[in-house]
Amino acid sequence: VNLAVELAGLRLKNPLLAASGTFGYGVEYEGILDLSLLGGLVSKGLYLEPREGCATPRIAETPSGLLNAIGLQGIGVRGFVRDVLPRLSRYDTAVLVNVCGDTVQEYAEVSRIVDGAPGVAGIEVNISCPNVERGGIVFGGDPRLTFEVVAAVRNATRLPVIPKLSPNVADITVFARACEDAGADALSCVNTLLGLAVDVESRKPRLAFGTGGLSGPAIRPVAVRMTWQAARAVRLPVIGIGGIGSAEDALEFLIAGARAVQVGTANFVDPGVYERILAGLAAYLERHGIDDINELVGTLEFPRPLAPRHA
Amino acid sequence: MPHNRDAPLVARRHLDGAYFLLSFRHPEVARQAQPGQFVMIKAGTAAELPLRRPFSVMSVDPPQETFTLFVKAVGAGSRALTLLEPGETAQCLGPLGRPFDPPAAGVEALMVAGGYGVSPFRMFAVVLQRDSRPGRLFYGGRTALDLQEREPFAGLGVPVHPATEDGSVGRRGRVTEALEEYLDGQARAVALYASGPDAMLHAVARIAERRALVAQLSLDPWMGCGIGTCLGCVVSIQEADRPQPKLRCACTEGPVFDAHTVVWPGESSSAARRRKLQEVSA
Numbered sequence A: 001v002n003l004a005v006e007l008a009g010l011r012l013k014n015p016l017l018a019a020s021g022t023f024g025y026g027v028e029y030e031g032i033l034d035l036s037l038l039g040g041l042v043s044k045g046l047y048l049e050p051r052e053g054c055a056t057p058r059i060a061e062t063p064s065g066l067l068n069a070i071g072l073q074g075i076g077v078r079g080f081v082r083d084v085l086p087r088l089s090r091y092d093t094a095v096l097v098n099v100c101g102d103t104v105q106e107y108a109e110v111s112r113i114v115d116g117a118p119g120v121a122g123i124e125v126n127i128s129c130p131n132v133e134r135g136g137i138v139f140g141g142d143p144r145l146t147f148e149v150v151a152a153v154r155n156a157t158r159l160p161v162i163p164k165l166s167p168n169v170a171d172i173t174v175f176a177r178a179c180e181d182a183g184a185d186a187l188s189c190v191n192t193l194l195g196l197a198v199d200v201e202s203r204k205p206r207l208a209f210g211t212g213g214l215s216g217p218a219i220r221p222v223a224v225r226m227t228w229q230a231a232r233a234v235r236l237p238v239i240g241i242g243g244i245g246s247a248e249d250a251l252e253f254l255i256a257g258a259r260a261v262q263v264g265t266a267n268f269v270d271p272g273v274y275e276r277i278l279a280g281l282a283a284y285l286e287r288h289g290i291d292d293i294n295e296l297v298g299t300l301e302f303p304r305p306l307a308p309r310h311a
Numbered sequence B: 001m002p003h004n005r006d007a008p009l010v011a012r013r014h015l016d017g018a019y020f021l022l023s024f025r026h027p028e029v030a031r032q033a034q035p036g037q038f039v040m041i042k043a044g045t046a047a048e049l050p051l052r053r054p055f056s057v058m059s060v061d062p063p064q065e066t067f068t069l070f071v072k073a074v075g076a077g078s079r080a081l082t083l084l085e086p087g088e089t090a091q092c093l094g095p096l097g098r099p100f101d102p103p104a105a106g107v108e109a110l111m112v113a114g115g116y117g118v119s120p121f122r123m124f125a126v127v128l129q130r131d132s133r134p135g136r137l138f139y140g141g142r143t144a145l146d147l148q149e150r151e152p153f154a155g156l157g158v159p160v161h162p163a164t165e166d167g168s169v170g171r172r173g174r175v176t177e178a179l180e181e182y183l184d185g186q187a188r189a190v191a192l193y194a195s196g197p198d199a200m201l202h203a204v205a206r207i208a209e210r211r212a213l214v215a216q217l218s219l220d221p222w223m224g225c226g227i228g229t230c231l232g233c234v235v236s237i238q239e240a241d242r243p244q245p246k247l248r249c250a251c252t253e254g255p256v257f258d259a260h261t262v263v264w265p266g267e268s269s270s271a272a273r274r275r276k277l278q279e280v281s282a
Helices: A077-088 A104-115 A143-156 A172-181 A217-233 A247-256 A273-287 B027-032 B076-082 B115-130 B151-155 B175-184 B198-211 B271-281
Strands: A005-007 A010-012 A016-018 A040-042 A059-062 A065-068 A094-099 A122-126 A161-165 A187-189 A193-195 A212-215 A238-241 A260-263 B003-014 B019-025 B038-043 B053-056 B059-061 B066-072 B089-096 B108-114 B135-141 B160-164 B190-195 B214-218 B234-237 B246-249 B256-258
Touching: A010 A094, A016 A273, A065 A217, A077 A094, A077 A104, A094 A104, A104 A122, A104 A143, A122 A143, A143 A161, A143 A172, A161 A172, A172 A187, A172 A217, A187 A217, A212 A217, A217 A238, A217 A247, A238 A247, A247 A260, A247 A273, A260 A273, B003 B027, B003 B066, B019 B027, B019 B076, B027 B059, B027 B066, B027 B089, B038 B066, B038 B076, B053 B066, B053 B076, B053 B115, B059 B115, B066 B076, B066 B115, B108 B115, B108 B175, B108 B198, B115 B135, B115 B151, B115 B190, B135 B175, B160 B175, B175 B198, B190 B198, B198 B214, B198 B271
Parallel strands: A016 A040, A016 A260, A040 A094, A094 A122, A122 A161, A161 A187, A187 A238, A238 A260, B108 B135, B108 B190, B135 B160, B190 B214
Antiparallel strands: A005 A010, A059 A065, A065 A212, A193 A212, B003 B019, B003 B089, B019 B066, B038 B053, B038 B089, B059 B066, B214 B256, B234 B246
C-alpha cells in the first residue's frame, strides 16, 4: 500500500509529522527512535535569538490532556541552523522549521535565515502560541494580522509556507482564507486550546504563567472539526493536529479532510508511537482494500446537507 | 543510552499503606542503571494519557534482567502502576538522567531521604558497600508508615537515623535536624546526598551552604517526556563562574545537581555564585 503523500510541494514518505514543541529539535530522539520512520518533523518554535521561556511549573496534567505554558524556550534560529540542521541531514525525513516573531519583521527575518539554510523542506508559521505576551496568538487571533504575517513570510522565502492556526477563534475558516489570500501553501490545524487549571488549595493557577495551552486526546474532536471546516473552506491542503496517538486517530483527521497529520503530546507518552501508527495505517488500508492513503482524504460522509466546498 | 520497551511486571509486593515494591523486566535498565538514575514508566495503553511518570530506580538484578521501583500510590499514574498484575506490561524508557557522583575516598556519604525519596539510596548503598565507602542514611517522614524498607540498609553496612514528625519511630522532628545533630558531633569529611520533597532538599542545601559541604540533590519536578523535549521540568541552575542562572532540564542534565548551583524560587543567585562573589570582594 502507498502511504506517501504530497502537499504544498512537500513529498512525505508517509503522512506522519512530529508536531512543533513536542519533539524538541528531533535530535533528542536519536538512539531512542529512528527519525527516518517519520514523514517529517517540525522543529520547536524559533525566534531570532535564544529564549528562556516561562517560569515553572510549566506543565500540568488534566483529564486526557496536557496543559502547558513553556513560553517558546529555544536556542534561536541561528543556533538551530548551525548546530542542529547538519545532524538532521543524516535522516531521510522532511525537516520543517517553526518560525516565531515578536513582530512581523522578525517573522520575515527568521524566515530569510531558514530559507538560506540547507536541508529545510518548509516553514511552519507560529501564529498561535498562547503562552507569549507578544506575537503568537496575537497574530493568529486577528485575520488582518494573520494576513500580514503570512504575506511577510511568503515574501521572505521560496520554501512552502504553512501557517499553524489557533483553535481559539469563533470561525477558523476566516483565518484559513486569510492565509490562502496571503499566499500560504498549506495549513496546520490546530495549535493548543487556551485553558486554565486551578490549584484549589493555594487558589492559584497550576501553571506559573497562569493560563496554558491544552493538548492531547481531550482536544481531538475539536481539532477534527476545525480541520474539517478549514479543509472545506480553502483549496490549500490541511495538516491535522490534535491528540493523535493511534492509527485510528490519524484516520479521523484524514477522512475529515487532512492530507497529513502531526503527532504531538503522544511523543511524550510513547516514543514508539510512529511505528505503531504506521503499522495501523497499513493494516487499515489492507482491511478496506485501499491501495493509496490519499484516496481516503476528505471521504467523510456527513449526515446532513452542507454548503458547497470552497464557497 | 536509554531504551524504550514494554516492561512486564514480574513481582509486586504491597507494603504498608500506599507503598509498593514493583519489579519489571527491562534488560537495559537492569544492566546499565546507576544510583540516582530514573525511568519514565506508565501502565495502560501506550500513547494515551496520563503521561509516563519518573521513578528513581531502587535496585537492579542484572542476571534476572529486572529492576525494582519503590512506588507510593498518590495519583493517577502511580496508582495505575500499582494495579498491574504480574505478567501485565508497563511502557518504560530508561535508564535516564545523571546519577549521583560517588564520594571521594575517605569521605562518608550522608544520604538524606524523605519518604519514597529513599529509593535511589538503596542502589547507592550497594555501590558504596562494593567500593568499601562508608555511608549513613537519615530517613524522615511524617510517621513510621513513611519509613518503609529501612532494614536492607543495615545489611549493607549503612546505619539508619530515622526521624518522624510524630515521633512514632526514631527522632521526633525533621530529618534535617537529625542530620545537623550528627554533623555537630563529628569532624570527619562528609558529602551530602538528598532525595525527597522540595522543602527538605532546600533545607539540605542551606545546611550544605552554611557548613561548606559537598552536596548533591536529586530534584523531582514535574516531567513530561524524560528526554529534554517538552522543557516542562527545567530548573534554574547557576555555576559559580556564570553571571546568570541557566535553565536546565532536570531529566537530561539532572535529576542530580550540585546543591550549591540550584537557584531556589525567590532567590536570584545560587550559593556557589554568592560564595564566588564574596571571595572576589574579600
